[in-house]
Amino acid sequence: MSVGIVLVSHSAELAEGLAELAAQMAPDVTIAAAGGLAGGGIGTDYDEVVAATQRADAGAGVVLLYDLGSAQMTAELAVESLADPSAAVVVDAPLVEGAIAAAVAAQGGADRAAVAAAAASAGAPPDLTFDEGVQDGESSVELTLRNEVGLHARPAAVLARSIAGLDAEVTVRLGDETADADSVLALMALGARQGDRIEVRAKGAQAEEALSKVKDLVEQNFGE
Amino acid sequence: MACTAETLAAALRAAAAVVAEHRAELVDLDRAIGDADHGENLDRGFTAIVSALDTATPETPAAVAKLAATTLISKVGGAAGPLYGTAFLRASGKLGDAAEVDGPLLVEALRAALEGVQARGRAVEGDATMVDALLPAVSAAEEVSGAGVAAILAAAADAADKGAESTVDLVPRKGRASYLGERAKGHLDPGARSTALLLRAFAEAAK
Numbered sequence: 001m002s003v004g005i006v007l008v009s010h011s012a013e014l015a016e017g018l019a020e021l022a023a024q025m026a027p028d029v030t031i032a033a034a035g036g037l038a039g040g041g042i043g044t045d046y047d048e049v050v051a052a053t054q055r056a057d058a059g060a061g062v063v064l065l066y067d068l069g070s071a072q073m074t075a076e077l078a079v080e081s082l083a084d085p086s087a088a089v090v091v092d093a094p095l096v097e098g099a100i101a102a103a104v105a106a107q108g109g110a111d112r113a114a115v116a117a118a119a120a121s122a123g124a125p126p127d128l129t130f131d132e133g134v135q136d137g138e139s140s141v142e143l144t145l146r147n148e149v150g151l152h153a154r155p156a157a158v159l160a161r162s163i164a165g166l167d168a169e170v171t172v173r174l175g176d177e178t179a180d181a182d183s184v185l186a187l188m189a190l191g192a193r194q195g196d197r198i199e200v201r202a203k204g205a206q207a208e209e210a211l212s213k214v215k216d217l218v219e220q221n222f223g224e
Numbered sequence: 225m226a227c228t229a230e231t232l233a234a235a236l237r238a239a240a241a242v243v244a245e246h247r248a249e250l251v252d253l254d255r256a257i258g259d260a261d262h263g264e265n266l267d268r269g270f271t272a273i274v275s276a277l278d279t280a281t282p283e284t285p286a287a288v289a290k291l292a293a294t295t296l297i298s299k300v301g302g303a304a305g306p307l308y309g310t311a312f313l314r315a316s317g318k319l320g321d322a323a324e325v326d327g328p329l330l331v332e333a334l335r336a337a338l339e340g341v342q343a344r345g346r347a348v349e350g351d352a353t354m355v356d357a358l359l360p361a362v363s364a365a366e367e368v369s370g371a372g373v374a375a376i377l378a379a380a381a382d383a384a385d386k387g388a389e390s391t392v393d394l395v396p397r398k399g400r401a402s403y404l405g406e407r408a409k410g411h412l413d414p415g416a417r418s419t420a421l422l423l424r425a426f427a428e429a430a431k
Contacts, residue, residue, distance in 0.1 A: 073310075
């Protein structure tokens with residue numbers, strides 16, 4: 001049971017397109033699109049937002065994202081009107097990046113607060129750090145990316161998902177930069193392409209398991 | 225004179241007529257700095273309120289206000305729906321079970337409506353929004369809170385007119401108009417204008 005996501009937009013096509021995009025990276029998460037007016041046209045429909053919020057709630061709560069001002073107000077009003085307003089939260093985040101980050105976090109089993117935090121932090125510059133070399137207790141494996149798009153959106157999401165829930169801290173290095181492997185946006189920001197050689201490091205009780213999962217993914221071209 | 229469910233319903237019908245009459249004006253104001261739908265959206269919302277009042281007979285002023293709130297929230301769309309909806313919803317909460325609304329209770333409801341709008345839209349005075357009409361209206365109402373419903377609403381409507389006019393000289397800091405920056409200066413804010421129109425309609429109905 002994962003946290004549900006509602007995308008509130010002035011445009012039905014925008015909400016639906018984004019839901020489709022995010023769903024590709026989070027197949028088990030309910031992502032409900034609430035865009036446009038009931039009779040068609042640009043605007044936000046309160047009743048639709050309430051219905052989408054109820055639809056998205058499987059019991060673990062809901063995170064709502066919005067595009068522009070009145071969509072935020074409609075979303076907040078919808079949350080206030082729920083039988084249990086604490087079941088849902090409206091997050092101030094860039095809509096596209098926030099939706100992707102939230103969907104992947106929800107797919108990985110994060111709770112409502114963590115999904116909301118993932119969305120909210122998607123607006124900040126990705127968390128890249130300068131590489132400091134292999135640390136004590138860290139295992140590592142070097143892998144060459146063979147899939148066509150490299151470590152772009154979907155593969156990055158698949159990678160982050162594969163290690164979610166494992167007791168291991170995993171990082172991915174390309175050149176001088178290192179990204180936390182649980183952050184899809186940070187992985188994407190590495191810009192690792194086909195043919196690039198990445199180093200994956202892990203520490204923790206399930207470090208070896210994490211490395212072998214990532215190795216399998218890379219070798220199988222992330223299922224592409 | 226105190227306000228009952230019947231008189232509030234009659235005031236909302238009068239307000240619906242005023243909104244319909246000024247629909248084109250509000251659309252024109254909104255065309256200059258927004259997306260030209262304010263008049264259309266409000267007209268749709270108030271027409272729906274009249275239809276709802278034709279089929280239901282809420283028994284208290286609070287129930288009438290709540291019906292107006294839920295109708296506006298569902299039908300208006302755009303920013304005006306959640307803002308006016310919140311205003312009526314908060315006012316309704318303040319009215320409680322009262323069968324009649326006297327001056328002091330009306331002033332409390334107006335204050336609650338203002339606070340609701342500010343909380344929902346996060347706008348303050350000077351942002352060129354409906355707050356610039358509603359805030360001076362509530363202050364004026366508070367000054368004459370012992371004077372009776374009709375006098376309170378008349379004072380509020382006068383202050384709202386002046387407040388709405390003041391938005392002409394402001395640079396909008398909220399809503400779509402804010403994206404225009406300095407270019408939006410010199411325009412009457414459509415939300416402030418509609419707030420002034422609604423308060424005037426209520427004041428006329430209370431005479």
